[in-house]
Amino acid sequence: MFDDGCMMKHTSTERNLQRVSAALLTLILFTASTLPLAAEELTRTDFVLGTVCTIRLLEGGTQATLQEAFSRLQAIEQRMSANRDGTEIAAVNEQAGKKPVKVSHDTFSVISKALEYAKLSGGAFDPSVGPLVKLWNIGSGNEKVPARSAITAALNLIDWRKVELDPQAKTVLLKQPGMRLDLGAIAKGYAADEVALILEKHKVKAAVVDLGGNVLVFGAKKDKSPWRVGVQDPESSRGEYLGIVTGTQMTVVTSGVYERYFLENGVRYHHILSTATGFPVENGLLSVTIIARSSIDADALSTSLFALGIEKGMELLRQFPGVHAIFIDEAHKVYLSPGAGKVFTLTNKKYTLSEK
Numbered sequence: 165m166f167d168d169g170c171m172m173k174h175t176s177t178e179r180n181l182q183r184v185s186a187a188l189l190t191l192i193l194f195t196a197s198t199l200p201l202a203a204e205e206l207t208r209t210d211f212v213l214g215t216v217c218t219i220r221l222l223e224g225g226t227q228a229t230l231q232e233a234f235s236r237l238q239a240i241e242q243r244m245s246a247n248r249d250g251t252e253i254a255a256v257n258e259q260a261g262k263k264p265v266k267v268s269h270d271t272f273s274v275i276s277k278a279l280e281y282a283k284l285s286g287g288a289f290d291p292s293v294g295p296l297v298k299l300w301n302i303g304s305g306n307e308k309v310p311a312r313s314a315i316t317a318a319l320n321l322i323d324w325r326k327v328e329l330d331p332q333a334k335t336v337l338l339k340q341p342g343m344r345l346d347l348g349a350i351a352k353g354y355a356a357d358e359v360a361l362i363l364e365k366h367k368v369k370a371a372v373v374d375l376g377g378n379v380l381v382f383g384a385k386k387d388k389s390p391w392r393v394g395v396q397d398p399e400s401s402r403g404e405y406l407g408i409v410t411g412t413q414m415t416v417v418t419s420g421v422y423e424r425y426f427l428e429n430g431v432r433y434h435h436i437l438s439t440a441t442g443f444p445v446e447n448g449l450l451s452v453t454i455i456a457r458s459s460i461d462a463d464a465l466s467t468s469l470f471a472l473g474i475e476k477g478m479e480l481l482r483q484f485p486g487v488h489a490i491f492i493d494e495a496h497k498v499y500l501s502p503g504a505g506k507v508f509t510l511t512n513k514k515y516t517l518s519e520k
């Protein structure tokens with residue numbers, strides 16, 4: 165653990181309670197052992213958005229601030245979850261091929277943003293990936309590799325161009341029966357940005373928002389030292405770090421093979437799915453970390469760049485000045501986007517920095 169008490173673990177899991185309680189325990193131990201709780205510090209951890217979410221108010225804010233932030237997270241989940249009944253996304257999915265469904269401003273803006281990234285990534289990132297996500301059901305606990313025919317059928321339903329938005333009426337129509345939206349790759353980023361707005365409103369001076377490894381550091385620490393956010397070693401489930409990102413207002417978001425997966429015959433099947441093959445993306449990458457100002461962009465980009473791979477991913481990133489990326493591959497090589505070296509320090513000897 166780190167002395168300044170501002171290192172964040174990249175944990176994200178709903179796949180088994182053991183991991184969740186391990187994460188909670190680490191958090192509690194961390195708080196108890198290394199962080200002399202400042203008089204004004206307030207922390208709350210809840211399971212929401214399918215993951216362990218922690219908000220730490222280091223300076224400013226009250227329990228009511230935390231309450232408002234967590235209520236907001238719950239509201240976002242209730243609107244955008246693809247796995248629960250009664251959400252707006254469930255309604256849109258049910259009406260696929262039938263009729264447009266009116267949604268909230270929240271849901272409408274996340275879908276719009278997701279479609280932007282679908283276009284930018286040439287469909288590697290695609291919020292209409294739902295049929296495939298449902299088929300693989302990774303994280304459910306009783307996964308198996310689906311039949312080829314089922315994969316082909318799911319692939320035939322994926323096409324972001326068939327998601328029709330009406331900005332005036334705020335409606336969403338999936339044009340083909342069987343289509344399904346899944347906002348799992350972007351909703352947590354939106355949620356983190358929304359929490360930041362609440363912190364701003366309550367004049368919080370320093371806070372850390374960790375939505376299952378989707379980290380946002382808010383404001384400035386009292387001693388004005390920069391924030392330090394740990395990037396998880398993608399081969400360790402124990403919260404060991406690969407390196408540290410140092411900076412002021414920023415969000416650090418990772419997509420990796422370790423977040424959610426299952427093993428079959430010794431093969432790992434992870435949760436970022438290729439819209440071309442219908443299988444988990446296989447391009448030698450273990451994880452991609454994005455450092456940015458806006459968490460919704462960072463979340464969409466981490467999944468997009470993971471799906472695109474290093475070369476195409478770096479190319480896409482050129483359209484985002486000021487946004488940094490860290491790619492980690494199976495050969496334990498770390499590839500940095502131009503400029504990322506200014507904010508990232510590799511600390512784990514198992515990995516080496518590479519030029520690309």
Ligand code: ADP
Pocket residue numbers: 176288289290291293297346347348349350352378418419420423424435436437438439463466467471
């Ligand atoms: P995490 O949610 O674990 O932080 P990501 O942001 O990378 O990780 O999102 C992965 C999730 O996105 C998957 O669990 C699934 O719901 C969805 N997803 C999987 N493949 C794609 C894809 N190609 N495009 C868009 N969303 C995807």
Ligand code: MG
Pocket residue numbers: 348349350419462463464465466467
């Ligand atoms: Mg993402």
